[in-house]
Amino acid sequence: MELMKGARANVLEAIGNIPIIKLNSVANEVESEIYVKLEYMNPGGSVKDRIGSYMMDQAVKEGKIKPGGTIIEGTSGNTGVGLAMWAAINGYRCIFVLADKQSKEKIDNLRAFGAKVVVCPTNVAPEDPRSYYSVSKKLSETIPNSFYVNQYDNLHNRDTHYNWTAPEIFEQTSGDFDVFLATIGTGGTITGCGRYFKEKMPDVKIVGVDCEGSIVAHYAKTGEMTEAYSYVLEGVGEDFIPENYDFDQIDDWEVVGDKESFLMTRKLLKEEGIYAGGSAGAAICGALKYAKKLKEPKKILVLLHDSGNRYASKIYNDDWMSDNGYLDNSFDVQITDVLEKLNKKVDLAIINDTATIGEAIAMMDTKGISQLPCVDTEGNIKGLVTEKRLLKPIMMGEFSKEDNISLAFVHKYKVVEKNDLLSTVADALLQKEVALITDNGKLVNILTDIDVLHYLSETKSS
Ligand SMILES: Cc1ncc(COP(=O)(O)O)c(C=O)c1O
Structure with a gap:
């Protein structure tokens, strides 16, 4: 019998064809327009329906797995x-x-499909035998007719987006956008879409949004591998660089924190009726930051990866949000008010990027400070030096006092405008980063975790 008119042959045929909508009140604070592609409308609730289906079709074509075999994957759900x-x-x-x-929702979801789920510790290195990368690999080596999909290094992941997601977007919009922005994990979405759009639209800008604690944005910008630290956002960021990345396809980066992302995820639902996951909040925080730096308004298209119902017991649960300090409104205050309350002096010590390590030590000594921001002749922030980072390498003979200051830069800082909310730096400060405060892009002050503790103790007691 012929398939009923208007019906699809099975659920896999319902993947894709996802609408794009305009954000309204959430995007009010910028002149640019922000559009979102609601990938949570896929039948399995995320953009990953596409790569699941595409990577397996390719694996079968390439003879990597035979009918009835076992699919193994290390997946965030x-x-x-x-x-x-x-x-x-x-x-x-x-x-x-x-x-x-x-x-828990993600784990329950997978079990409901009849899949076996193995849970591994988060805070172990990828090469540790307990890590989910190692366990997945080991299982695939011991189970006959099994296939370890490995969305991180399987290049059919990014090809999915090159051959499917991006052409779909291009057809929907006829390329009527200036910027494509997405959060990054395996790198598949941003690289695959980025490559396709760049081939069709030479002027398009591709922006990746990473999270604090991940190593990817810093690596892309500097080529330097740093150590990841833990964060709560799911699906965003990595502690290694998967093969799916091609950094030539990514023009700019924004980095966002857990708290601002979760608050934005809730705002998306309350103000726009968009029930999406935490990485959607992260993406919109990134889009707003990017839009604020633009000289003229642009059309920014943002891909929202997954659905909010996976996070009902976390981001959308007030108790979970309060218990984890994400709903504490003492952080909903502008940084400029915090500085005023703390009476922080504005004759900030700054050093030029042509200075030597010896000059930096002398300046920190005379001013009695333990960290010193470094700027170029136009006032752009180039790095930060700290007492701790300077003294030991000098004593060990790793640097000499005549070396350029850039050798001793640390990158544990976050740059924010003085009118931004304190909540935008709360996560960074908790991770012992320093906030460098700018006024129209020019460095004007510095804020540390100790400053915020002083501020909180004063406001709570007054
Ligand atoms: C919720 C969520 N957001 C964002 C991403 C990042 O996408 P990609 O892996 O294509 O870089 C993922 C990937 O795991 C995800 O699950």
Whole structure:
């Protein structure tokens, strides 16, 4: 019998064709227009339905797995759902290996598909045998007719977006946008879409949004590998560089924190009716930051990866938000008010980027300060030096006093405008970063975790 008119042959045929809508009140604070592609409308609730289906079709074509085999993946949940849907339709089994910070909803979802779920500790290095990367690999080596999908290094991940997501967007919009922005994890979305758009639209800008604690944006900008620290956002950021990245496709980066992302995720629902996951909040925070730096208004298209119902017990739960300090409104104050209350002096010590390490030590000594921002002749921030980072390498003979100051730069700082909310730097300060405060891009002050503690103790007691 012929398929009923208007019907699709199975659920996999319902992936894609996702609408793009304009953001209204959430984007009011910028002149640029922000549009969002609601990838949570895919049948499995995320953009990862696309890669699950595409990567498995390719694996079968390439003979990597035979009918009835076992699909193994280390997944934060969304890719698991995409793979499980494909497996249900095509008659395969699934084993998923997850890090223990993933939400209960994601784990329950995967089990509901009949998949086996193995939970591993989050805070271990990828090469540790307990990590979810190592466990997934080991399972695939021991189970016959199994295939370790490896969305991180399987280049069919980025090809999915090059061959499917990006052409769909291009067809919908005829390329009527200036900027494409997405949060980054495996790098598949940003690289695949970025490459396609750059081929079609030479002037398009591709912006990646990373999170504080991840190493990717810093690596892309400097080529320097740093150590990741833990964060709560799911799906965004990495502690290594997956093969799916091609940094030539990414023009700019924004970095956002857990708290601002979660508050924005809730705002998206309250003000725009968009029920999306935490990485959507992160993406919109990144889009607003990017838009504020633009000289003229642009059309910014943002891909929202997944659905809010995966986070009902976390981001959308007031108790969870308060218990984790994300709803404390003492942080909803402008940084400029905090500085005023603290009476922080504005004759800020700054050093030029042509200075030597010896000059920096002398300046810190005379001024009695333990950290010193460094700027170029136009006042642009180039780095930060701290007492701790200077003294030990000098004593160990690693640097000499005549060396240029840039050798001793630390990158544990976050740049914010003085009118931004204190909440935008709360996560960074908790991680012992320093906030460098600017006024129209020019450095005017510095804020540390101790300053914020003073501020909070004064406001709570008054
Ligand atoms: C919720 C969420 N947001 C963003 C991303 C990042 O996308 P990509 O892996 O394509 O870089 C992921 C990927 O795991 C995700 O699950």
